[in-house]
Amino acid sequence: MTRPPASASPTAEPRWLRWLLVGSALLFLGLNLALPLAAVFVEGLRKGLAAYVTAISEPDAISALRLTLTVAAIAVPLNIVIGLAASWAIAKFDFRFKSVLVTLIDLPFSVSPVVSGLIYVLLFGLQGWFGAALRDHDIQVIFAVPGLVLATIFITFPFVARELIPLMEEQGREEEEAALSLGASGLSTFWHVTLPNVRWGLLYGVLLCNARAMGEFGAVSVVSGHIRGRTNTLPLHIEILYNEYNFAAAFAVASLLAGLALVTLVLKSLLEWRFAGQLAGKVH
Amino acid sequence: MSVTASAVVKTFGGFTALDGVSLAAREGEFLALLGPSGSGKTTLLRILAGLEFPDSGSISIGGIDMSDRPARDRQVGFVFQQYALFRHMTVADNIGFGLTVRPRATRPPRAEIDRRVAELLELVQLPALGGRYPAQLSGGQRQRVALARALAVEPRLLLLDEPFGALDAKVRKDLRRWLRGVHDRTGLTSIFVTHDQEEALDLADRVVVMVHGWIEQIDTPELVWERPATAFVCDFLGGANRVKAQAVAGQIDVAGVRLPNRAPAMVDGPASAFIRPHEFALAAPGSAGIAVVLRRILRTGAQAALETETGDGGLIEVTIATPPDGLAPGTALVLVPQTVRAYPAG
Numbered sequence: 001m002t003r004p005p006a007s008a009s010p011t012a013e014p015r016w017l018r019w020l021l022v023g024s025a026l027l028f029l030g031l032n033l034a035l036p037l038a039a040v041f042v043e044g045l046r047k048g049l050a051a052y053v054t055a056i057s058e059p060d061a062i063s064a065l066r067l068t069l070t071v072a073a074i075a076v077p078l079n080i081v082i083g084l085a086a087s088w089a090i091a092k093f094d095f096r097f098k099s100v101l102v103t104l105i106d107l108p109f110s111v112s113p114v115v116s117g118l119i120y121v122l123l124f125g126l127q128g129w130f131g132a133a134l135r136d137h138d139i140q141v142i143f144a145v146p147g148l149v150l151a152t153i154f155i156t157f158p159f160v161a162r163e164l165i166p167l168m169e170e171q172g173r174e175e176e177e178a179a180l181s182l183g184a185s186g187l188s189t190f191w192h193v194t195l196p197n198v199r200w201g202l203l204y205g206v207l208l209c210n211a212r213a214m215g216e217f218g219a220v221s222v223v224s225g226h227i228r229g230r231t232n233t234l235p236l237h238i239e240i241l242y243n244e245y246n247f248a249a250a251f252a253v254a255s256l257l258a259g260l261a262l263v264t265l266v267l268k269s270l271l272e273w274r275f276a277g278q279l280a281g282k283v284h
Numbered sequence: 285m286s287v288t289a290s291a292v293v294k295t296f297g298g299f300t301a302l303d304g305v306s307l308a309a310r311e312g313e314f315l316a317l318l319g320p321s322g323s324g325k326t327t328l329l330r331i332l333a334g335l336e337f338p339d340s341g342s343i344s345i346g347g348i349d350m351s352d353r354p355a356r357d358r359q360v361g362f363v364f365q366q367y368a369l370f371r372h373m374t375v376a377d378n379i380g381f382g383l384t385v386r387p388r389a390t391r392p393p394r395a396e397i398d399r400r401v402a403e404l405l406e407l408v409q410l411p412a413l414g415g416r417y418p419a420q421l422s423g424g425q426r427q428r429v430a431l432a433r434a435l436a437v438e439p440r441l442l443l444l445d446e447p448f449g450a451l452d453a454k455v456r457k458d459l460r461r462w463l464r465g466v467h468d469r470t471g472l473t474s475i476f477v478t479h480d481q482e483e484a485l486d487l488a489d490r491v492v493v494m495v496h497g498w499i500e501q502i503d504t505p506e507l508v509w510e511r512p513a514t515a516f517v518c519d520f521l522g523g524a525n526r527v528k529a530q531a532v533a534g535q536i537d538v539a540g541v542r543l544p545n546r547a548p549a550m551v552d553g554p555a556s557a558f559i560r561p562h563e564f565a566l567a568a569p570g571s572a573g574i575a576v577v578l579r580r581i582l583r584t585g586a587q588a589a590l591e592t593e594t595g596d597g598g599l600i601e602v603t604i605a606t607p608p609d610g611l612a613p614g615t616a617l618v619l620v621p622q623t624v625r626a627y628p629a630g
Contacts, residue, residue, distance in 0.1 A: 174368035177335050180355040181362040182382035182437055192385060196372045 040258050043251035055241075055252035063229045064237035065256065070145070071220075071233060072213040075152040079209055083160025084202070088194065090161075091168030092176060105161050108154055116154050117222025120147055143225030148233065151219040156209045163205030167198050203271060207264050214260055285346040285440040285473055286311045287332065292341035294327055294497075301327040302338070303497040314467050315475045316488035320520065324497040325477045329443050332475065334358045345441060358441075361434030361472075365446040367426045369418035375429050376401050376414035382437035404432040407466070424455040431463070435470070442467075444476035448483065460487055481521050485509060493517045513548060515627035518558045525600045527574065529557035529626055536626040540572035547625035555626040561589070561603040563623040573620040576600060578613055592617065 012018070045052050055061065089095070090102060108116060122128050124141035134141060141147045175197065179189040195202075217235040224231045226240065234257045241250035287309045294302040302324045309315045317325040330336045332343060334355035342351040350358055370378050377384075380401045383392055392400070405411050408428035418426055427447060434442060447463065448456040464487055467474050478484050484491045485505040493500045493508065493516075501513035512518035519526070530537040531552045536545050538557050547558075567573055576592035579599075583589075588607040592600050602619060 174364050174366060175370055177355070178362065178364060178368040178370075178433075179381065179385070181333055181335065181358075181360060182385070182433065183356045183359070184381070184385040185356065188385050192381070193370055197370075 037258060040251055041255050043247065044253075044255040046251075047248040051248055052252045052255075055249035056256050060229050060232065061237060061253055061256075064232045064234045064253070067145070067148070067232065068214050068234040068257075071148050071152050072210055074149050075156060075213045076206060076210050078153055079156055079160050080202070080206055082157065083164065083205065083209075084195075086161045087164035087168055088190065090165055091171075092173055092194070102165070105158055105165075108156075109158050109162075113155055113216065113218025114222055117151055117219035120151055120154075120219075120223050124150075142223050143227065143231060145231070147223035148220055148231065151223045152213050152216055155216050155219050156213045159209035159212060160202065160205040163201050163208070164198055167201040168194070171197055200272075203268065207268050211261050211264050215257060287346075287441055287473060287475070288344050289328065289332065290342050290344075292328065292331060292338045292343070294324075294331060294336065294338050300497050302331070304341070305494075305497070305499055306341075307492060307499065307502065309473055309475060311473055312471045313473055314464070314487065314489045316484035316491045317475060317477045317494060318479070318481060318484040318491050318520075319494035320479060322496075323494040325479075325492075325494050326445055327497075328494070329362075329445055329475065329477050332441070333360050333362045333443050335362070359437065359439050361437065361439030361442045363427075363430045363434050363442070363444040363447055365449050367418070367430040369426055369429060369433070371418055373417075374414065375410070375416050375418070375421070376405070378418065378429055379404050379414075379432045379436050381433060400436060404436055407435070408432040409462075423451050424459055427451065427459065431466070435472075439472070442472045442474040444474065446477055446479070448478075448480075456483075463487070485521075493520065495520070511547060512558075512625060515556055515558070518547065518625055518627070523601075524558035524560045524625075527557050527559065527594075527598070527600070528629070529555045529624070531555045531626060531628075536624045538621050538624055539574045541621055543621060543624045545626050546623055547627055550626065550628050554629040556629045557621075557624045557626040559621045559624055561601045563621060564600075564602045564604070565620045565622055566602075566604065566608065567618040567620050569616045569618055571618045571620065573618040574600065576617050576619055578611065578615045578617055580613060581607065581611060583607075592619065 013021075044055075056065075086101065086105060090098060121142055123130055124134060124147065125131050126135065126142075128142075139146075141150070175193050176189050179193045180186075184192065214233075215235060216233075217239070220233055221236060221239075224233070224236055226232060226236060228240070232240065234253060238250050238253050238257070241247075241253060287307075289305060289307045292302050292305045293300075305324070305328060307315075307328070317328060319325045327336065331338050334350070334353060334357070337352065342349055344350055345358060345360070355362075370381065373381070376398075380397045383397045383400065386392075401414065402411070405414055408431060410425060410428060410432075413421065413425065413429075418429070421429065427450075431444075431447075444463075448460055451459065460483060476487075485508065488505060490502060491505055491508045492502045493513075495516050500517050501508060503511075503513070508517065509521060512521060518524055527538060529539075531545070531550050531554075532542070533552065534545075534549065535542045536555060536557055538559070569575065574594060576594050578590060579593050580591040581588060582591070587603050587605055590602040590604065590607070590611075592602060594600060600619060
């Protein structure tokens with residue numbers, strides 16, 4: 001009777017197949033993610049470090065960076081609150097038209113970002129529904145920061161809610177009911193039971209939301225007006241540089257944006273590492 | 285504290301979960317809600333806890349109407365079937381939760397909470413496990429933590445939803461004796477839900493048998509077992525053979541054998557008679573009684589179980605202490621019922 005080698009596990013695939021699968025996955029990731037990311041930095045540095053520094057420190061680039069961070073700093077916290085409220089309501093309570101709400105949350109994902117931008121122009125632009133009223137009160141939404149924030153909120157709304165709804169639904173309502181029967185108020189139940197149970201999902205949703213808020217191009221492009229130094233976010237600034245055949249500067253600024261994304265990921269890993277103990281405690 | 289539910293009705297969509305249920309638990313009583321799934325027992329428990337509101341009817345605890353008060357105002361301890369421990373808190377924090385979330389004015393000082401938690405950990409026999417997380421405990425340990433957490437707020441009433449449902453048989457039996465002990469020490473009015481008749485009869489002071497959102501019988505375990513009020517109760521308690529019979533002049537006629545009815549009296553006419561496996565005697569063919577053919581014989585320790593078949597193909601199970609010699613499959617026998625509980629047929 002022949003016996004398989006002692007090291008082989010009866011439920012594992014043969015070694016060559018595992019290597020083939022892992023290898024093709026790595027090759028794909030390398031070609032599609034790592035290579036372009038490296039290209040961004042290489043192209044940005046093509047004309048030397050001095051040109052790179054100039055590109056990212058000229059006033060228009062600084063202003064674009066500041067605007068991008070401002071928009072994200074307003075849109076992300078608002079979406080945390082709205083996303084938490086929506087997912088809490090959907091996962092823990094029953095009400096009429098719940099499925100309508102769930103569908104609406106997905107709307108920003110299914111609609112092209114250009115259309116989302118146009119919606120705001122139609123609503124708040126000079127010729128739009130509220131255009132006249134806004135002009136009378138001297139409020140500018142389109143081609144100004146409020147428009148950028150609104151469009152970004154719309155585009156990034158699903159990230160937090162989509163991350164939390166399945167998690168909260170899977171956790172059920174029993175822990176909340178237990179807290180209520182122990183005398184906790186609705187608010188302290190949310191604060192002490194619901195929120196801690198979803199904190200990792202929430203963090204992940206926030207990071208994705210933030211990455212998209214900083215990187216959003218389509219909708220923001222429509223409502224921005226591309227006023228240099230005033231309504232250009234980083235992605236818009238990159239496009240302008242690129243259209244002006246200023247490739248090295250375009251890639252230099254792009255590397256800045258990519259850098260922000262990498263910082264977000266590192267932050268997430270750091271938090272996960274720092275709170276590994278608590279993560280282990282919460283396990284299923 | 286005493287508890288009453290009067291004429292409680294609850295529907296979910298088109299489904300009637302409770303159809304006018306009334307119930308009273310006396311101070312210090314241990315009550316079992318027993319019934320098959322879908323009988324409304326868990327819904328009744330949740331309504332008592334304030335986790336659901338009834339469509340109509342009222343709930344009072346300690347003589348005070350609580351019908352429209354939410355769970356947090358009722359001071360009722362609730363133990364969930366799946367424990368519902370707070371997964372991100374340690375065992376000690378779980379137990380202390382009900383005290384820590386109290387408003388500042390009524391919240392005990394931290395040291396007092398710690399003392400109470402230690403005391404409860406002692407009571408549920410887990411003194412060393414305060415620092416663990418729920419995921420690191422066994423099912424039986426989680427169940428005891430859930431109980432300690434419910435007791436921490438000094439509830440006026442303890443409600444347990446299938447408290448042993450998710451445990452294996454051995455742990456189950458130990459834990460239920462232990463729970464009865466805790467109840468007897470604390471004197472807390474307790475109501476638990478179960479679908480296991482043995483558990484209900486073993487543990488409760490009185491058993492409430494429910495089906496289809498309706499209470500069939502409320503009695504002591506002995507009376508529920510000896511005098512089941514309806515055919516459903518008799519059937520649900522399990523094991524009984526159902527045979528056709530006639531009620532004649534206040535007695536029950538089963539295949540020519542006349543016996544007094546152990547069930548509540550019924551009018552003369554066709555009846556369904558329930559006879560438990562141990563309530564038969566064997567007789568030779570030709571005697572009065574149910575003529576059967578022996579199909580199988582199983583010796584289970586001290587007793588023997590006989591599987592027999594009647595003329596019209598019905599199966600009757602019989603247990604006897606000492607089977608006569610020469611009993612083999614195919615033997616014709618007559619079963620003479622010794623005790624019978626009969627209900628109007630239909």
